[in-house]
Amino acid sequence: MPGETLNAPAAVRSAPPVARTLPRHLLYSIFARIGGSGLDTDAFETLRASYRGGFLGKAIAYDNRQKEIPASLIRSLRWHPVRLISFLDRPYYYGAKKKYLDWIASRHLATGRYDLFHSWSGDCLRSLKVTKRRGIPSVVEIPTWHRDGGKEKVRRSKIAAPTENISSFQRWKNRLLLQRKRFIEEYKLADLLLVLSQKAANTFRVRGFPEEKLFYLPRGVDVERFRPGKRPRKFRAVFAGALIRRKGIQHVLEAWHRLNLPDAELWLVGFVHEEAKPYLKEFWRDNIRVVGFVRDPENYLSASTVHVFPSQWEGSAKVTYEAAACALPQITTREAGDVVRNGIEGIIVKPGDVNAIAAAVEHLYGHPEIVEQMGAAARRRVVENFTWDHFRARLLDAYETAMRMVR
16 A cells, blocks of 8 residues: 555655655645534645645635635635525435535536645545546545445345335435445545555455555644643543444443442543433443533543543544543554554454453553553654644655656
8 A cells, every 4th residue: 555554654754855746736625624623623734735835726615714724725615505405304415515515626627727636535526527537636535434344245235216106306305315336436536545544445455446546644633732641540531532333432331331440430522422322321320421522622631541432433533643642541443543553552452342341441440550651652653653744744645646646
């Protein structure tokens, strides 16, 4: 796979190569805002690379919440016509918004002003068809995994669902949805696919994608904002992220309930979705604190002992970078990304393995010296490999790779 090896990312170069094949005018589109939290941060840091490199042509996004990059270089779709159908259920409305973003980006590409296109899977099918016609290199970022996961074959029914009873309005709504075939076609059309972890890369390998089409691009973290704090006297495990089954909250709660550790507490930092509430009721203990969604997760991570995040499906979970930057050992899964190495920065468990999660928590609870060792290793790993400077340096390598592939 182009880029650094997955378990030993190279340090940021002190100076760029003498002759780099970088674009002159990049078009970037994303179904997010520029600046903010979550994916909005990724978008901002991505644009910083091209803006500071002097080749950002235009970015298209649904809002702009930052000041560093001039607004003239960002087309904000905040006031978009798709708002007229915002009454539709989320899958239909979001599908319509993504297709509108794609339509706008395709019109920009058709002008011939751009020599590189960067977008996200699900957001860019029409645009990629334009890049192919015009010979413009394209980079598509994969937020999680291949649409079909890691399966070599996907069984699908050959019997078409009956349509005679579907109303014309429902047929129109269905055309707004993002179908599987859209993602699959985007994968094929893109010149380079950016994958966030080894697990994500493997889901493409088993589907026959060549190594040269996959580029490893792990996320970054602000190591000044996310810093180690003072360890609490009480053993404090923290789960940070949306409280949903996909992120393994039900397994964290069950493991915690089984242990019944004295002088210990569990903090849950993230929005509580309806699907988590039955598990909170079933496995509740009085030493659980539901914090809810916060805008300053660093204050809760830096005040904890360990981070427990047994996610079943991610691209590369941003919170694993943040927890590592706060010097927390982590109990997590390989599905959550590559930040943690088993036995070095934390303990890797299989998704859904409640016994393993409980054993790992109990092990760290009983060995504070291991907590300190793993925490120091975690902080060191992100400082040396996963800052936003590292991210931008890798991204420029990806752009150069894409440009060379189409020459």
